[in-house]
Amino acid sequence: MKIDRRQFVSGAAIGAAALATPSLLRAQGAPIKIGEINSYTSQPAFLKPYRQGWELAQEQINAAGGVLGRKIETLFRDDAGKPEDSVRLAGELINAEKVDLLSGGFLSNVGLAIADYALQNKRLYVASEPLSDAIVWAKGNRYTFRLRPSTYMQAAMLVEEAAKLPAKKWAIVAPNYEYGQSAAKWFKELLKKARPDVEFVAEQFPALGRIDAGATVQAIEAAKPDAIFNVTFAADLANFVRQGNTRGLFEGRAVASMLTGEPEYLDPLGAEAPVGWIVTGYPQADIQTPDHVKFREAYRAKYNDYPRLGSVVGFDTMNAIAAGIAKAGTTENEKLVDALKGLKFTSAFGPVEFRASDHQATLGAYVGKTAVKNGKGVMVDWRYADGAKYLPSDAEVKALRPAG
Incomplete structure (x- = not known):
């Protein structure tokens, strides 16, 4: 749902003018303040583009x-x-x-910490990036909403493709914290449901940011899997790919990999990027939908650079918040929380909704395969997976989520 901000502001001003006191009018003219918390120094590859996308949306809204x-x-x-x-x-x-509200969060353990603060203090928190399912399910609460497709959603998207492979013996490598553990759990559960004949013969959970890639590759190779599910990202992914290439781990083996198709993680690998991996990601140069083209052109005009997936997440989070405030007609906390339930807004990927049942957005992800073109990793054979199609029903959510 697209919101014409000029029409909304004009109508609201006419309706309120007769009743507003001078002090109230001054308060209405004060800026709406958003507190945005993120891991800018520890995860710059994603969060520099994220902030740029956020600031682009904020600039457009204010203009x-x-x-x-x-x-x-x-x-x-x-x-x-x-x-x-x-x-x-x-x-x-x-x-x-x-x-007036909180937003942000990159790592899942950080997002869960802010979500708990939001619950304890009864303040709205719009989680942009943290992917843990617990944020909207096991530890979901009235005050927390999440934009990005979760570990469950992205695992389901990858399982849809992985189940088609002849591979029966799988290995898993994932960072040893909430995101990695959740992704591994759902991939195993969903793949076993789709393919009861598969088995998992090895699991490696290196510490985030401190992978011993050589030892990890050696341990996986020793288990002789037919295929690998990878959840590492950023520097850990680069180290894993390089050691895997050097030691021949990926030869003759299928790989399903979460996030690897995002430019933030694919670009640094250059010609070393893996070929043929099934991934979730963002083929930004090839997406020609009207909403995305408009976003990409505005981003290029402002920054003289192409957007990354983080750029989309920052842009969409800011626009979702603005749409929620417009719908609520106020920044009063409880009314704003109510407005976000079932909120529909337009993202760079098209229409999105925050489900009322669990506060998870229906933003999707692109699923495809990796390739190398002109010395650079890219996504090919991709499709857009609508997030709404990879979520449990409202009835199922009741069993996953506490009341509230």
Whole structure:
């Protein structure tokens, strides 16, 4: 659902003018403040483009008159990938800076920490990137919403393709924290459901950012799997790919890999990028839908660069928040929370909705295969997987999520 901000602001101003006091009018003219917490120094490959996408959307919104006649202002804070720092920063933003809501989060353990703060303090938190299913299911709460397709959703997308392979013996490599554990759990469960004949013969869970890639590759090779499910990303992924290439791990083996098709992680590999892996990602140069073309051209015009997946996530999170405020007609916390339930808005990938049942957005992901063209890793044979098709029903969610 597209929102004409000028029409909304005009109508709201006419309706409120007769009743508003001078002090209220001054308050209405003050900027809407968003507290944005993220792991900028620990995950720069994703979060520099993320912030650029966010700032592009904010600039567009403010240039169109803001929301409710008020400009949006974002206070960015760096949690350095530490859950304890994210909670401290959330408290400072709410209590000292008087922000209207919280947003952000990259690592799943950080996102869960902010979500718990949101619950304890009854303040809205729009989680942009953390992929843990617990954020909207096992530890879901009234005050937390999440934009990106979760580990369950992306595992389901990959399983759809992996189940078609002749491979029966699988190995798993994933970072040893919430995201990696969740992704591995769902891939195993969903693949076994689709293919009862498969077995998992090896699992490697290296520490995030500290993979011993040589030892990991050696352990997987020793198990002689037919295929591998990979969940590593960033520097861990690069090390795993390079050691795997050197030691021949991927020769004659299928690989299904979460996030690997995102430019943030594919670009640094250059000509060393894997070939033929089944991945979720973002083939930005080839997507020609009207919403994406408009976004990509605006991003290029502002930054003289192409967008990454982080750019999309930042852009969409900012626009989702603005749409929610417009729908609520206020920044009052409880009304804003109610407005986000079932909220429909337009993302760079097309129409998206925050489901009322679990506060998970229906944003999808692109699924395809990796290839190397002109010395650079790319996605080929891709399709857009609509997130709404990879989520449990509202009835199933009741068993996964606490009330509230």
